[in-house]
Amino acid sequence: MGIELISVLLLAGLLFLLACGVPMAFATGTLGVALAYLNFGIPGLGILMQRIYSLTTEYVLVSVPMFILMASLMERSGIARDMYDALKVWTGRITGGVAVVTTVMAILMAAMSGIIGGEIVLLGLVALPQMLRLGYNQNLAMGTICAGGSLGTMIPPSIVLIVYGLVAEVSISGLFVAAVIPGLMMGGLYIAYIMIRCRIDPSLAPRELDLAEMGLVERLRHSGGIVPPILLATVVLGSIYGGVTSITEAAGMGVVGTLLIVALRRELTLAMFIEALTQTFRSVGTLLWVTFGASALIGAYSLAGGPAYASQLITGLDVPPLAIIALMMLVFLVLGMFMDWIGIVLLCMPVFVPIIKALGYDPIWFGVLFCINMQVSFLSPPFGPAAFYLKSVAPPHITLVDIYRSFGPFVGLQLVVLLLVLLFPGLALVLL
Amino acid sequence: MEHQAPAADERTFVDRFSILVARLTMWLFAIIVCAIFYEVIVRYLFNAPTYWANELSMFMGGVGYLFAGLFTMQRREHIAITPIYDLAPPRLRRVLDLVGLACVLVFCLGITVGGYKSASRALLSWERYGTVWNPPIPAVMKPLILVVAVLIAVQAINNFVVDVLKRREA
Numbered sequence: 001m002g003i004e005l006i007s008v009l010l011l012a013g014l015l016f017l018l019a020c021g022v023p024m025a026f027a028t029g030t031l032g033v034a035l036a037y038l039n040f041g042i043p044g045l046g047i048l049m050q051r052i053y054s055l056t057t058e059y060v061l062v063s064v065p066m067f068i069l070m071a072s073l074m075e076r077s078g079i080a081r082d083m084y085d086a087l088k089v090w091t092g093r094i095t096g097g098v099a100v101v102t103t104v105m106a107i108l109m110a111a112m113s114g115i116i117g118g119e120i121v122l123l124g125l126v127a128l129p130q131m132l133r134l135g136y137n138q139n140l141a142m143g144t145i146c147a148g149g150s151l152g153t154m155i156p157p158s159i160v161l162i163v164y165g166l167v168a169e170v171s172i173s174g175l176f177v178a179a180v181i182p183g184l185m186m187g188g189l190y191i192a193y194i195m196i197r198c199r200i201d202p203s204l205a206p207r208e209l210d211l212a213e214m215g216l217v218e219r220l221r222h223s224g225g226i227v228p229p230i231l232l233a234t235v236v237l238g239s240i241y242g243g244v245t246s247i248t249e250a251a252g253m254g255v256v257g258t259l260l261i262v263a264l265r266r267e268l269t270l271a272m273f274i275e276a277l278t279q280t281f282r283s284v285g286t287l288l289w290v291t292f293g294a295s296a297l298i299g300a301y302s303l304a305g306g307p308a309y310a311s312q313l314i315t316g317l318d319v320p321p322l323a324i325i326a327l328m329m330l331v332f333l334v335l336g337m338f339m340d341w342i343g344i345v346l347l348c349m350p351v352f353v354p355i356i357k358a359l360g361y362d363p364i365w366f367g368v369l370f371c372i373n374m375q376v377s378f379l380s381p382p383f384g385p386a387a388f389y390l391k392s393v394a395p396p397h398i399t400l401v402d403i404y405r406s407f408g409p410f411v412g413l414q415l416v417v418l419l420l421v422l423l424f425p426g427l428a429l430v431l432l
Numbered sequence: 433m434e435h436q437a438p439a440a441d442e443r444t445f446v447d448r449f450s451i452l453v454a455r456l457t458m459w460l461f462a463i464i465v466c467a468i469f470y471e472v473i474v475r476y477l478f479n480a481p482t483y484w485a486n487e488l489s490m491f492m493g494g495v496g497y498l499f500a501g502l503f504t505m506q507r508r509e510h511i512a513i514t515p516i517y518d519l520a521p522p523r524l525r526r527v528l529d530l531v532g533l534a535c536v537l538v539f540c541l542g543i544t545v546g547g548y549k550s551a552s553r554a555l556l557s558w559e560r561y562g563t564v565w566n567p568p569i570p571a572v573m574k575p576l577i578l579v580v581a582v583l584i585a586v587q588a589i590n591n592f593v594v595d596v597l598k599r600r601e602a
Contacts, residue, residue, distance in 0.1 A: 017531070017535060018512075018513050019513070019516050020516070020517070020528050020531045020532070021512050021513065021514045021516060021517030021528055021532065022512060022528075022531060022532045022535045023510030023511060023512040023532070023535075023536075024510070024511050024512060024513075025501075025510050025511070025539075026510070026532070026535040026536045026539050027535055029535070029538075029539030029542070029543075030534075030535040030538040030539050030542075032539070032542070033538050033539055033541070033542030033546075034538070036542070036546070037542070042545060042546070043546075044546070045542050045543075045545055045546025045547075046546045046547065046549070046550060047546065048539075048542050048543045048546050048547060049543060049546055049547025049550055049551065049574065049577060049578075050547075050550075052543065052577050053570070053573055053574055053577060055497075056490075056493070056494030056495075056497060056498070056573055056577075057490055057494060057561075057569060057573070058490070059486055059489070059490050061493065061497075062464060062489050062490060062493040065461050065464070065493060065496065066461075066464070066465070066468075069461060069465070244476075245472060246486075248468070248486075248489065249468050249471065249472055252464065252465055252467075252468030252469065252472075252489075253468065253469070253472055255465045256465060256468075256469045259465075273462075277458045277459070277461060277462060278454075278458060280458070280461060281454060281457075281458040281461070281496070281500050281503055282500070282503065282504060282507065282509060284461075284496065284497060284500040285497075285500030285501045285502075285503050285504030285505075285509070285510075286504050286509055286510055286511050288497040288500060288501065289497075289500075289501040289504065289510060290510075290511055292501070293539065296539075296542075296543075338513060339513070340511050342511075343511075382515065383513065
């Protein structure tokens, strides 16, 4: 069987199995088995064990459970609530104050953790009731929370970038540096958007009057809650950027720091820790087995010469390189509507990254572009995970459709950042 | 999803086993935290880095990932795209369940058949990692991958049978 036919059959098979509702881990795994067996017989099946084994001995992958554990602990503590209270006292005079503060808080939390679920849930619990109580426009409130919460994987540390770095074989700390400007740009644009819209139509964001009266000393006195998050972000990011520890160690120290703060706040109990561990274990099970399955499939596909073929096919096209990249972005955006980011990284990157390198582009820049694409995918219907996270903590009268409707302007801003980084790679690469 | 993880009083022996193993192995992640903390402290405060902390973390992590997959299977939480499944009439659902089960079985069988040789070789020769600390990572991990693959297959069959029986009752 020729590689062209194999590629087409694989794609069709994958779409079919996923449409059947087969978990991605086993849909990809089964196709990997079929491909390896049909091409190389029983000995070919050895690739499965080889791939899984090599993933389990990947040191940097240990950072994934560490970041998840850190977020799970944070979710069960009052750290976020206190941070919100601390930031809130500064909002009285700012247009759209609470929404702006929510975004600032999202950025700070993103700098501590590398995942999105916990962050959106926390913001949904802490900030959404406040905004609704004050009479904020519901769409503005929900869009702010979900778009802001998604920054968890855009602003370093980020498990999206960790997995991309592993698959594409590029420096993860390099990716973390490159994502800083685009990440902050995205957060900054959200804030600018909120302020401009609220300036135009102040009824969107009524102010909290008693807060406007507060004096400076009073405000500073209330600001203590901001200290723990900043400390934690400094520990994690400082260790990584300073080259003091590996990413895995930084994540582990983040867990230690979180435990310490949670203990000092007298919130740490055995039951709470076990709950956090269980949640971590569940997330790790889903993430890692998708990784195993997809990696088995890609392993078998590579043995059959798939990526080389695809690479040749695409680089042989008589189109400008930027058009190829734009096409890849389109693939990410479309896949992002249906698939989880992890499946997209694992299945696409082994094919795309060699093409990027062959075209002479920097795979670090491409990783940042991918990360921005995934920001869009978190908010894209019908499966944008951000909406589901918010739904789980929003008041019952708010439906999924309401939530998706609120995302429009924020997706627009994400696409603006995508376009900017696409056209000006320096935005990502200048800090390297 | 139609299928929820079974309630506490509906768990079969297989469910209880998977949960028990999960409750034990999830502590491996806590051990990793301790190992990293210890390593960073002794490295920076006493300038005496360990030669084992990184490999221990990796080792514990690897074992954890494997069993986490079993737990996820027990809880029926593996990531899937289910709108078609959710819309499907009961009869079609049964077919889709069967397709899902077949995929799990094929993947797990493939891992087992393909990995049997290298796993038994690693176990019998007690293959080590080849570093200063030299932990028996290959000797443990490779056979363990097979064991977990089999356990996941068993759990998947268990889930399927439970669903069929439940439908009969209803």
